Amino acid sequence: MMHLGGKRNTSPTNFRAQRAQPVINPIALQPEPDGQRRRTLEISHHRLTLGLGLFAVAFLVIAVRLAAVTLLPGDHDVVRIAAAPAADRADILDRNGVVLATSLTTASLYANPRKVRDAEGTAAQLNAILPELEVSSTAAKLAGDKSFVWLKRNLTPKQQMAVNRLGIPGLDFQYETKRVYPQGNLTAHVVGFADLDSRGLAGAERSFDDVLAAGRQPLELSIDVRIQHILHEEISRAIADFTAIGGAGMVMDIASGELLALVSLPDFDPAHPGDASDDTRFNRATLGTYEMGSTFKLFNTAIGLDTGTVTLAGGYDATHAIRIGGFSINDYKGKHRWLNIPEIITYSSNIGSAKLADAFGAEVQQAYLQRLGLLSKSPIELAEVGMPQFPKNWRRINTMTISYGHGISVAPVQVIAALGAIANGGTLRFPTLLKRAANEIASGTRVISEQTSAQLRQLMRLVVQIGTGKKANAPGYLVGGKTGTADKQEGRGYNENSRMAAFIGAFPMNAPRYAILVMVDEPKPNASSHGYATAGWVAAPVVGALVQRMAPLMGISPIPDDAPEAQNPLVAMVEGGKDAPKKPESSVMPVAEAAPSPPPAAVEAGEPELVFQAKPFSATPVSTAPSVAVPFSVPDEKEMPLAFE
Numbered sequence: 001m002m003h004l005g006g007k008r009n010t011s012p013t014n015f016r017a018q019r020a021q022p023v024i025n026p027i028a029l030q031p032e033p034d035g036q037r038r039r040t041l042e043i044s045h046h047r048l049t050l051g052l053g054l055f056a057v058a059f060l061v062i063a064v065r066l067a068a069v070t071l072l073p074g075d076h077d078v079v080r081i082a083a084a085p086a087a088d089r090a091d092i093l094d095r096n097g098v099v100l101a102t103s104l105t106t107a108s109l110y111a112n113p114r115k116v117r118d119a120e121g122t123a124a125q126l127n128a129i130l131p132e133l134e135v136s137s138t139a140a141k142l143a144g145d146k147s148f149v150w151l152k153r154n155l156t157p158k159q160q161m162a163v164n165r166l167g168i169p170g171l172d173f174q175y176e177t178k179r180v181y182p183q184g185n186l187t188a189h190v191v192g193f194a195d196l197d198s199r200g201l202a203g204a205e206r207s208f209d210d211v212l213a214a215g216r217q218p219l220e221l222s223i224d225v226r227i228q229h230i231l232h233e234e235i236s237r238a239i240a241d242f243t244a245i246g247g248a249g250m251v252m253d254i255a256s257g258e259l260l261a262l263v264s265l266p267d268f269d270p271a272h273p274g275d276a277s278d279d280t281r282f283n284r285a286t287l288g289t290y291e292m293g294s295t296f297k298l299f300n301t302a303i304g305l306d307t308g309t310v311t312l313a314g315g316y317d318a319t320h321a322i323r324i325g326g327f328s329i330n331d332y333k334g335k336h337r338w339l340n341i342p343e344i345i346t347y348s349s350n351i352g353s354a355k356l357a358d359a360f361g362a363e364v365q366q367a368y369l370q371r372l373g374l375l376s377k378s379p380i381e382l383a384e385v386g387m388p389q390f391p392k393n394w395r396r397i398n399t400m401t402i403s404y405g406h407g408i409s410v411a412p413v414q415v416i417a418a419l420g421a422i423a424n425g426g427t428l429r430f431p432t433l434l435k436r437a438a439n440e441i442a443s444g445t446r447v448i449s450e451q452t453s454a455q456l457r458q459l460m461r462l463v464v465q466i467g468t469g470k471k472a473n474a475p476g477y478l479v480g481g482k483t484g485t486a487d488k489q490e491g492r493g494y495n496e497n498s499r500m501a502a503f504i505g506a507f508p509m510n511a512p513r514y515a516i517l518v519m520v521d522e523p524k525p526n527a528s529s530h531g532y533a534t535a536g537w538v539a540a541p542v543v544g545a546l547v548q549r550m551a552p553l554m555g556i557s558p559i560p561d562d563a564p565e566a567q568n569p570l571v572a573m574v575e576g577g578k579d580a581p582k583k584p585e586s587s588v589m590p591v592a593e594a595a596p597s598p599p600p601a602a603v604e605a606g607e608p609e610l611v612f613q614a615k616p617f618s619a620t621p622v623s624t625a626p627s628v629a630v631p632f633s634v635p636d637e638k639e640m641p642l643a644f645e
Contacts, residue, residue: 088177089198090211091218092191094225095260095435099182100191101205101270103198107160107173108153111142115170119143122168126151129162142170153196154178179205181270183225186232189283189384190223190262190433193270202273202281204433207381220435222258227251230549231261234542235518239265242523242538248284248412249518249542250431251550254420254506256441257429259380260514262286284521286378289386289409292519293486293535294348294645295504296405298456300357301345302422303368306452309360312570315340318351324397329354332645335575342573345459346467348483348645350404357403362394365402371447372418373428374410381433386411405486412517415504420515423460423480423506426453461509462570464540468645472503472540474547476558478566481505481516481543483535483645488522498522503539507547508556510565518542536645 092101109130116122119142123135130152141149153176155163160173179194181187192203200209208219235247251261264284268276282288304310317338321330331349344352357365369375377387389409391398401407413431421428427444448456460480463469468483484502487494502519506512518539529537551558559566 088215089179089194089213090215092204092212093218093220094187094223094228095220095258096224096226098225100187100221100223100225101179101181103177104180105175106154106156106178108176109151109155109160109163110172110174111149111151112147112170112172113142113144113149114147116142117169122166122171125166125168126163129159129166130155179271184271185267185269186225186228187223188267188270189264189285190221190228191270193273202384203270203382206383221433222253222260222435223262223433224260226553227261227550228263230546231518232263232265234545234549235263235265235520238518238520238523238538238542242520242526242529242533244520244523244538246279246284246521247519248288248521250285250412250416250516251546252416252420252431252515254424254429254512254515256436257417257420257432257444258436259431259433262433283382283384284412284519286380286382286411286413287384287386289389289411290500290502290519291406291409291486291489292412292415292502292504293405293484293500294350295415295482295484295502296403296408297345297348297353297484298422298460298482298504299369299372299374299418300353300365300403301341301459302448302452302456303360303365304341304356305455306368306448307360307364310341310356312341312455312573315344316352316355318344318349318355320351322351322354322400324400327397329400340573342459342462342570343575345482346462346574348404348468353403354400357399358396362396362399365399366394368447369402369408371428371445372421373430374408374414374418378411378413378417378430380413380431385413388414405484409489412502412519416515416517419504419506419517421447422453422456423509423512423515424453425450457506457509457512458568458570460505461568462574464505465568465571466574468534468536469503469505469540471536472505472543472547474507474544474551476560477547477551477556478508478510478559479505479543479547480507480509480512481540483540485534485536485645499533501533501535501538503535503543505543507551508559510559513556514550514554516543516546518546534645 088103091099091103094100113119119139120135122142123133123139126133126138127135133152138151141151151171152159155173163171163173177198179198181191181193183191188203190203192200192205192207194200194205198213200206200212204219204221205212212219231249231251235249238244239247246265248264249261250259250263252259262285264282264286266280268280273281305312315338318331318334319336319338321328329350331347331351333347334349334351335343335347339347339349339352341352341356343349344356366375375388375390378385388411390402391407398407417428417431421444426446426448428447429442429444457480460482461478462480463482464473464479469481472479472481481504484500484504486500486502488498488500489495500519500521501523502517504515504517506515520538520542523533523538525531525533
């Protein structure tokens with residue numbers, strides 16, 4: 001072999017290239033386990049696999065069970081005390097979406113006496129948190145042998161936390177829903193209340209129980225909380241000022257029948273109805289029935305005008321009282337002269353109204369009152385509705401006294417419906433508590449002509465302009481109506497010191513939109529009323545104040561006094577007015593003295609003899625509808641009760 005330098009390599013050693021040797025794992029050099037060790041390792045492997053499998057199965061079973069308990073109904077829901085609450089009861093809203101009633105989830109406290117070790121001590125500790133749980137009675141419950149006893153329903157969160165902190169075995173909670181009424185007393189008689197198990201017992205809660213229990217969507221009422229508040233406040237003020245025992249009022253949209261407000265006082269807290277007295281739970285607006293006094297003169301006059309029995313220019317002689325046997329009908333502060341129809345309404349003449357009613361007769365009177373809804377129970381959506389009372393044997397004397405609101409008792413909700421009909425053009429629409437869409441408004445039933453309705457609006461406006469209802473006036477809003485003050489019946493007689501003062505009206509009279517009824521039960525005179533407690537002093541001011549407050553809310557603009565639509569031609573027909581008539585001008589003759597003649601065949605045996613004979617009725621006949629009569633006795637007093645104002 002040659003070197004670079006050209007010299008030969010003389011080294012004796014010859015080198016050869018070597019292959020790379022693999023790295024040897026020391027563990028691999030260990031000898032394979034013998035048979036015994038192999039079996040031990042295999043057993044450990046199998047046990048580990050089995051354990052993992054059992055854990056997986058256990059977790060799977062637990063997961064399935066949790067899913068079943070949480071998502072699927074089953075028998076466990078029946079036996080488990082702390083079951084989840086049922087679907088919430090639907091809310092009740094006013095027409096603008098304000099909540100009147102809703103449901104909240106609350107905790108109710110129960111105990112398993114078998115697990116309570118110290119009944120006396122536990123009762124004492126609970127009493128410190130819940131004072132209404134009397135120690136002795138609670139201890140008796142906890143010492144019993146039952147496995148379940150209720151202690152307190154619907155705890156507040158603070159109360160629940162305090163009981164929880166006691167850490168007493170045997171005490172637990174069940175979650176359920178509680179009905180809550182955010183408006184409190186304000187809508188008590190409209191909304192009503194439900195029991196602890198959310199079952200409706202009164203008001204809308206009862207009437208719409210099935211709908212509310214379904215819980216699908218809120219129940220929208222026609223009530224407007226704003227108007228409800230104003231009416232509630234004004235009637236409360238009148239009750240306080242005149243030391244009355246109660247009162248009621250309503251506001252109705254006469255185009256749809258929707259009630260925007262319904263108040264009955266005294267009222268109660270619907271969240272605690274058990275604490276309320278019978279009187280506070282009594283709904284005077286719908287359940288109570290009353291003699292409404294001179295307010296009925298509007299309906300009586302509507303019948304006379306609609307049948308053609310009389311015209312606005314016609315009238316009757318009110319110089320002397322009407323004497324029927326041992327009875328007499330007189331005027332309160334009478335004019336003692338002939339009165340035309342506007343004067344009969346303005347001065348609220350009982351004599352004139354009675355003679356007008358006698359002219360068209362009992363049959364026509366019954367027919368019209370039936371058509372106006374005054375002889376039938378109101379169909380309003382409440383269970384608390386009174387049945388009207390009227391004579392079973394409708395005699396001639398009944399016809400005359402009913403003309404001015406005595407001898408017939410009706411619910412105020414019936415009166416406001418009839419008032420709406422005579423003011424809105426003659427169409428009767430029954431009051432409703434449900435909010436109505438435009439396509440849901442009932443067409444109604446025509447009960448009087450449009451012409452008669454227009455004449456009644458003028459007469460109603462006249463009462464407020466120069467008559468007994470002047471304190472109901474709200475400048476710019478053309479209020480019209482009629483006062484009525486009636487002695488309350490007691491037994492078979494009347495108590496002259498116990499009266500009902502009422503005002504029914506509508507506004508604006510040029511195009512009426514709302515009907516109003518206000519009544520105050522047993523008002524007492526005060527210094528500001530100069531010793532009077534009649535409707536003109538008591539109820540009329542409530543309406544005037546109400547209209548002034550609610551009209552702007554409803555978007556009604558005031559009308560100037562000199563505007564053409566504010567003028568009333570009937571003012572000139574009343575004494576003191578321009579060109580007021582001084583003698584009869586009606587084609588209908590005044591009631592004349594009766595010639596001696598035997599009693600009419602239709603008069604029942606024993607009925608007092610009449611001292612005048614009415615002109616036979618010859619107007620367009622009106623179809624009669626069957627009426628349900630309730631016996632109603634004629635008072636024993638010789639002087640028939642007066643209808644004031």
